[in-house]
Each structure stands twice: as structure tokens, then as C-alpha cells.
Amino acid sequence: MLEKVFLILTVVLAIISISTTKLRRAVIYLGLFSLVISFTYLLYSAPDVAIAEAIIGSALSTILYLVALKKFQVFTIYYTNYDYNEINYDHVTVRRGQILKDIEKFYVDREMEPQIIYTTENFKHILKTKNYDLLIYQKHSDFYIYGFEKDYQLDAIEGYFMNEDHGNLDINIIRCKEGEYNDA
Amino acid sequence: MNNNSEIIARITGLLYPFIIIFGVYIILNGHITPGGGFQGGAVLASVFISRYLVYPFEDIKIKSLQLAEKLLFFSIIMIPILFLFTGFNYSAGQANSYYLIGMNLLIGFKVCFGLTIIFFRFVFYEGEK
Numbered sequence: 001m002l003e004k005v006f007l008i009l010t011v012v013l014a015i016i017s018i019s020t021t022k023l024r025r026a027v028i029y030l031g032l033f034s035l036v037i038s039f040t041y042l043l044y045s046a047p048d049v050a051i052a053e054a055i056i057g058s059a060l061s062t063i064l065y066l067v068a069l070k071k072f073q074v075f076t077i078y079y080t081n082y083d084y085n086e087i088n089y090d091h092v093t094v095r096r097g098q099i100l101k102d103i104e105k106f107y108v109d110r111e112m113e114p115q116i117i118y119t120t121e122n123f124k125h126i127l128k129t130k131n132y133d134l135l136i137y138q139k140h141s142d143f144y145i146y147g148f149e150k151d152y153q154l155d156a157i158e159g160y161f162m163n164e165d166h167g168n169l170d171i172n173i174i175r176c177k178e179g180e181y182n183d184a
Numbered sequence: 185m186n187n188n189s190e191i192i193a194r195i196t197g198l199l200y201p202f203i204i205i206f207g208v209y210i211i212l213n214g215h216i217t218p219g220g221g222f223q224g225g226a227v228l229a230s231v232f233i234s235r236y237l238v239y240p241f242e243d244i245k246i247k248s249l250q251l252a253e254k255l256l257f258f259s260i261i262m263i264p265i266l267f268l269f270t271g272f273n274y275s276a277g278q279a280n281s282y283y284l285i286g287m288n289l290l291i292g293f294k295v296c297f298g299l300t301i302i303f304f305r306f307v308f309y310e311g312e313k
Contacts, residue, residue, distance in 0.1 A: 047218035051210070055226040060299065063233055067307055 006040045021108045027065045034058040075107055077116045077134045080123045099143065103136070106160055110153075145173045193238045203231050211292040215284040224288070225295025232300040242308045249297050256294040263287065 010033060017029035034057025041050040079100065100116060107114040119126065123137040127146065135146040147154040158173050211224030232244070267283055 048220070048223070051219055051223040052226065055223060055230065059230045060226065060233060060303075063237070064303065064306065067236075071310075 003040060003043045006036055006043065010037050010040065023069055023113055024066075027062060027069065030065070031058040031062040034061075069113065075112055075114050075133045076131065077103065077114055077136065078126050078132045079116060079118050079136045079138075080121060080126060081138045100136075102160070103134075103157070106157060143172065147173065147175060196234055196238050199234075200231060203227060203234075207231070207292070207296075211288050212285060214288040214292075215281065221288040221291030222295050225292040226299060228292065228296040229299035229303070232296075233303050236303070236307060240307075242304070244300070244304055246301055246304055249301050253294055253297040253301065256290055256297070260287070260290050260294060263290070 013029055013033040013036060017026045017033060020026045020029065034053060038050045038053035038057065041047075041053060104114050104116065123135065126132065126135060133147070137144040137146065145157070147157070154173065154175060161173075207224045207227035209224075210219035210227060211221060214220035214224065263286070
């Protein structure tokens, strides 16, 4: 009985891991899959194989995949807000989530790996010191998107936002030169 | 991975001795319980690999690891040949279990060094821009 439950669980985990959009989640699901299938090997009385699967599948290959993802260059997106604690207009909050979702979807459609970092630091500080690919700064209902001039994705993002309706939110895209503000 | 987390560093430091003891246990009891040289070596290699998560700098001498791996491989080939052709295994029954333990140890260290070399080559040399 227990074997069948774990066998079905392996199939479910395998399907989840190939159908997720983010690679980082897929790696974690693969590690889980390895753990579950190693327990199934144990139930079928093959402890030797179970040890090898548990070590190689969930420890070594997970770390290798994570390092490979880091080398694959993840796009870093910083999000910061002008008055973080005072925002309580519902429509602005909903729209903000919508915009972040749109940007994430934009990168996922182009098979890139977005990584959004929410921060409460001042945007000028981030502009100067952090190593970012895109910086989204919100002041009330105005959005400022900072990106690099040489980044050809920025034009695509602008076109993407022009085509879609975003209600009463203003979106400004600002292009920085390489190393104009940024020291990192 | 780029900014070192204090929690991960402390917990990994606490876990190191247990991982090493577990790996050596798997290798030494390989001939009577499940496990053996390969599995124990992989556990020992995970010490070096999880070390990278805490301290991602290149201070491991890959050249000397390679030399040690080659020497181990040579002895893994030579010891069975000597053991079989001298006829030592017929004369002493107790020697067989010592032989198994010794070979498991050699294989375990060879797998450990090999996986470590593969991992650090991949991390520090491949895909550099």
C-alpha cells in the first residue's frame, strides 16, 4: 500500500517539476523527487540503491544545478517604494502586483529567469551600490523603471507596457548609461 | 550564494563531523551492511561540495587531488592482482574481510576525490566570461 502511494507521488512530482515555469523551483522539485524515489527503493528492499540515490540525486545534483543556474545569469529586478508603510489604497496595491506579475511573465516568456527583490531601501542608494538589471521605483501611482541603455530588452518592455492597459498608473522608463550612477 | 548567510555557515559547520563519521561508517561496514565504497565516497564528497556554499573561494589544490586520485586508482588495480596471484587468500580466512575493508576504503577515497575534482572544475573553470 505504502509503495503505491509513494510511486504515485513520484509521478506527480515529476510532472510538477517539468511543468513549472521557474527553473529554481524545478530544481527543488527534482530534489524532492529523488528523496521520494529513494524511499521507494528502500521499501522494495534495495537499501544500497536507496543510499546512492539519496546522496547523488538530492545533494550533489541539486547543488550542481543551483550553481549552473547561477552561471546562467539570473535577471535581478529590484523593487522599491517611496512611502512603503503608508500605502493603503487598494487599487494601487492591486495594480502594483499586476505590474510585477507582468514583468515576471515578460521574462519567463523569453525563457529568462527573473528574480524579484523587494526592498525598503532608498532608490538612490540602490541605484548607486547594487548590481541590478532593472530597478522599479514607485512613487504613489507613478512607476519609474530604470534600466541600462545597452540592454535591448528595455525597448521590448516599453512596447509591452504600451500595448497593455494599466489604468491610471503612469509608467516612465529611464535609460541609464553604463556606470553613470552605478559603481558596482 | 554570493553573500554568505550566517545561519547556513553555522549549521554546515555543525554538520561537518557527522557527515564525515557517517561516510566513514558506510565505507567501513560496506561488506556486511548496505553501502560501500561508492556511496560512502559520495557522502564524503558532499562535505567538500557543501563547503562551497559557505566559503565560495578557490583554495583547494586540484592538482594534488588529481595526483592522489591517480595513485589510488593504480593501487586499486594492483592490490587485487597481488592478492590473487600470491595465493594469500587461501591461506588466511581472516584476511578476506581485511581485504574487503581496505578495498572499500580505497574506492571510497577515490570516489570522494573524483567527485570533488569534477565539482570544483565545473564551478571555477567552466563557463567563465
